[in-house]
Amino acid sequence: MGELAELLTYYNVIFLLKGMGTTFALSALGCILGGLFGTALAVARLTTGPLTLPLRALALVFTEFFRRVPFLVTLMLCFFIFQFSGLDVSTFTVGCVTVVLIGTAFLAEIVRAGLQSVHPNQWHAAETMNFTLLQTIRYVVLPQAWTVILPPAFGFFILFIKDSALASQIGVIELTYVGKVFNNRGFSAGVSFGVILVAYFMLSYPLSRLGAKLEKKLGSSRTR
Amino acid sequence: MDYTFQYGQVWPYLPYLLKGAWLSLQIAFLAFCGGMLIGTACAAVKTFGSGWMRHGVNAYVVFFVNTPQLVQIYFLYFALPDMGIFLSSYMAVLLGMTLNAGAYLTEIQRAGFESRRQSEMEAAEVLGFSRWQQIRYVILPHVAKVLFPPLSNHYILMTLGTSMAAIFGVEELTGRAFNINSETFRSLEVFSIVAVIYVVVTLVASVLLALFGRFVFRAKMRVV
């Protein structure tokens, strides 16, 4: 207990909060950019015709690959690619690239499931009125798919906060790294990592409650 | 990029890597089994129990679900020795993954229990089924069918989750990748091969589980 008080000095708390901020930023960036790219991938997979076959194949391979490779391995690949490319980037940048790659893959699946949840009749009606695929998605399907996409996307965001802990391995100063620093400075592991666990909890739990509320609201407002 | 790929140096390690993959699957499996035991017991408490037992289970689940597995293992690995409990890396990882899995599997199984259909049970009761027969012939088949897809999916996630064991020195697939990397310095080659092994292994596992699910439980499952 006394050790906890020793740990929670002003500067340590600031450091802790910065770590929390970095963790949050990594996850948010991964989800926002991942959402944009993922939507593009999802739309690409919905195109028809032989011309776009390579695009569809690429989207499928990308999505399956980055969903089936562990965070740590993707992180290492990005780390070494940057290292050998000679580009001098920060570890945070490497972490960002990693989270965007993985976020894109997962969100592509979530968006695709959402788009396909819109009744085929809506697609057909747009088609017979000469909407292009992009117009159909933009004006008819995506507005209706939101309520199906948002809850799992938000859920993924919360999950990602926990996954990003692995970025500490390359030295990104996020929350887990802060714990290791505290431990290295001489605080006991129990207190150091205990505080970190509580910090993660304080990030994750309110968001998951929010997510549950969101899901209820969207579920009931499905028919406006 | 100034890097010449030399896969030739890494290919000989393939059997070594595949043995690592097998270890990953084993760790995931053991943790899954342990998690199932915990999960079934806790889900039963949450569905049928009351009072402080229920609150205890809730606290356990909420805590482990809202904190990262990596930090949970850090805590166990570094903090337990301070309390006089000395676990090997393998045991610490296994324990951490089991406790983590237990929380998620509690939630999955609780949803499964709650999917039991009152009307079917009443029908069985009226037909003269004993409580035990009701469970065996009416509830269990349905609940097993409902549970199989999310449980399979979680097992796949856990297989990917074993990768963080490498951080603690466990020589599963990712751990062996680190070993090879420090011997040959062929980082991109080894991690790209390892990434592909993860993809292939999880794809094969997904297909096998999907087939099993379709034939045994008649549960419709998607692989890709």
Place this chain on the structure above:
Amino acid sequence: MAHLELDNISAAYGKLRVLDGIDISVGSGETVGLIGPSGSGKSTILRVLTGLLKPDAGVVRVGGAPINFDKPAEIRRLRDRAAIVFQQYNLFQNLTVLENVMIAPTKVRGRKPKEVRPEAEHLLAKVGLADKMDSYPDQLSGGQQQRVAIARGLCLKPEILLLDEVTAALDPELVSEVLDTIRGLAEDGMTMLIVSHEMGFIREISARVAFMADGKVVELGAPAQIFDAPEKERTRDFVGKILRH
């Protein structure tokens, strides 16, 4: 020259042949009714005419000009000239009634909203829904939604209107309001191909009626012939069963 012509059209879904040598022509301003048991291919004809299904034999002509189904540009032109109203109204749930009617002319054809709006409002008034312009589809009854779908089709200023069992999904008391709307369109001289099982209505409104079964046109003639004095036995069977009540 017929306005719309199906010349020996055949089509299939994979191995299943759904249309076999269909010959139907619709003159300008004429209404042709399509009747027959389910699975006879009536709705499939409309799917071909809207480019949702490609025929594997035969020619479709609009105003004498054949349509090449391999060219997306020609399918687009076909859809510009022939608008379809579906049985399941298929209104866009995320848009208001007025937006539903305006969206294709503005977004797809690129016309200015200022131009399209008065036309849309006029059409909605014509189908009796002027007061529902800002409502959403799920706030309307089935009959109202179907009328919006008709207004939406008309806003595209088609030469030909295709109606696919538009009263089939409606409660009986809502059917007549939709039939009245269609009647009005016929009086205005719209070229129409109507698939329906409202026999009385088909009889009253059609210049000619085609009876279909198993993907073929069994008999094509004036309503009086098809309903009162069918030449083919199959037709007689069907009409007899239908009109018995």
